[in-house]
Amino acid sequence: MTIAIDIKPNIILCSPQLPFDVNRKSLLEGFVFFKEAYYSSIEKGTQKGYNSLFKALFEWFEIKQERDGKDWLNLIFSSFSVHDANAFFDYLKNEKKVKYKKIEKIGVSNKTFNNYLTYFITFYNFFIDRSLLPVNQNPLARFSKKNTESNQHTPFTNKQIQLIKQRMLDTKAYQLLTFVQFLYYTFARPGKEVRLLQVKDLRAKTIFFPSSRAKNATGDHVAIPPELEIIIQENNYREYPPHYYIFTLKGKPGPTPVGINYFSKQHRNILLAVGITEPEYDMYGYKHTGNINLYHATKDIKAVQRQNRHKTSAQTDTYLRKLGLLMDEDPIINFPKFGGEELESKKPVPLNEELAFQQ
Template sequence: MTPKPGADIEITPSLPIAKAAHIYIAFCKKALAANTFKSYRTGVMKLLGYLERHRRGNLVLDKLEVADVNEFLNELITVDGVSNRTRNNIKGACGTFFNYFAKLDRSKKLKKQGNPFEDEDVRMLPFVQNKHQSYSLPQPKQYREACEKLGLDNLLTFCRWMYYTLMRPHEELRRLRVRDVRTKVIYVSGDNDKTNEGDYVDIPLPLEQLIQQQKIRDFPGHYFVFSQSGTPGPVMVGPKFFYRRHVKVLEKMKLEDSGHDMYSWKHTGAIALWTATKDIELVRQQARHSNIKQTIEYLRDLGVRLADDDKIHKFPVF
């Protein structure tokens, strides 16, 4: 029987980083959502690549210095060619990696020594924040008309589901199965959900009508709601299936460089729900945010004014 990674390895400051990485990646694969796992694994593997490139593959945890970390992060840009934002993300992932072992080190030496990725001399680099892009009021109608002219009914249906559920297109909605479409809610599986815990979104009346029109619940529970045939099937569509068709629609609308991606329908739905209800808690629940602050920041990033413009005019006269 093959032993579990790390089962017979004592966690000490002298543990080689390469072995530590093997233990950590195995843990993350079981404990984290798929996308989070990929992000953490990428960061740690980049660190191992740096050590191998400098013939330091046997370096142990407590011998990685701040100077090494800065050199590694610099080479992410100069050698690997990543962006400032990706470099910052990898810095965070590797910092979490070291904290993981600092907590397991019974000698407390790693904790006392400090995390080299969190040293004050290891700084974040500036980057341009990509703002979320939603559709303006006339564009949904134009998008629908373009889909109809191009014969892309399947794409239009997919976008309508995203608009109503605020689900992420590639990681969640594309992987949705018939059994997860319940009576009044849709279950977002922990295997697909970004929190790895699973959650629910409500089914608004227009979506329920669409579900009944498609007869979704009549199909076998293990079928994926979206397949290439346009009806639920045993094989889900590929990650680029809807994206390629989405690009054709944008070309038809002359919006190629407008910044509208598949996520734009999620953002458009969030704005529409807020505009119609002014219920921040409802938007939070449907977007599955952990707190109201996250929802407020999300809507503000979309350019939504949360204040009631008429209330300010009720200011008493002095």
């Protein structure tokens, strides 16, 4: 049994089928136990995040072992203290060498720091939830996250989208145009959800994203807006074999989907051609623009919630606020006067921009 990082041969690995003794097994053995029991329930991208954390911790153990001679690689699980946890996260911010766009620097970003912290806390909660570790023995319980920018993917304005659409038409990037319109109308993710969309996922009035590809591993439907239905019918997508992928190298449904970076490279060239050079603009921006336009058109948070597949309206409310919506809207200003007379003040005028891609 192995973990995604190279663990030294002298570390005895445990079997996930046996009870895990935190007072006898090492912390690195705990990662193996966790991996075998937990990884099947999370996405591959999240698995990579955990593996990155485990690798960083392993590297830190090796450095510590060279410095003080202590057998850190076989450190007993329950012996990993708050002091050790602080030292590890200090190492991440102040010593660890990282590469970003081929440039080496010292210290992980605040976002990576926060991700590692979340992964580590979840790792400890895994053992606590199974009564393998006392609740008061989580060394990360009082750790705080670093400040980060709340929104990395900037929404496109409708004017920007008009320029992008025209450039795609001029360069005959028809499949790319269809792809980003699916992002805009479905609020889905480009990498796993829309890129791997299959004919069988296109239902009569909805698109189904199966749990194997959906965020949070929960399969669910989104509605097909009228403009998207026109696109589907014009391309006769439902006429192809059910197992065919919508987006392929041939530009029509087929048995093999395009690669993970196929559209992103084309899209970046389109953006540069229309003068959009900032790195925060990417294909996730269409989802945000779609949300903004749907909310402005309907003022219906429930509709936005359903299309986003959010479990709660509070989640949708938070998301819309991050997009700059709901900030100046206070329904109480429209409270009728005593006696039923109309207020002299008028309701805020909603934005009247036409929805992008409207034909």
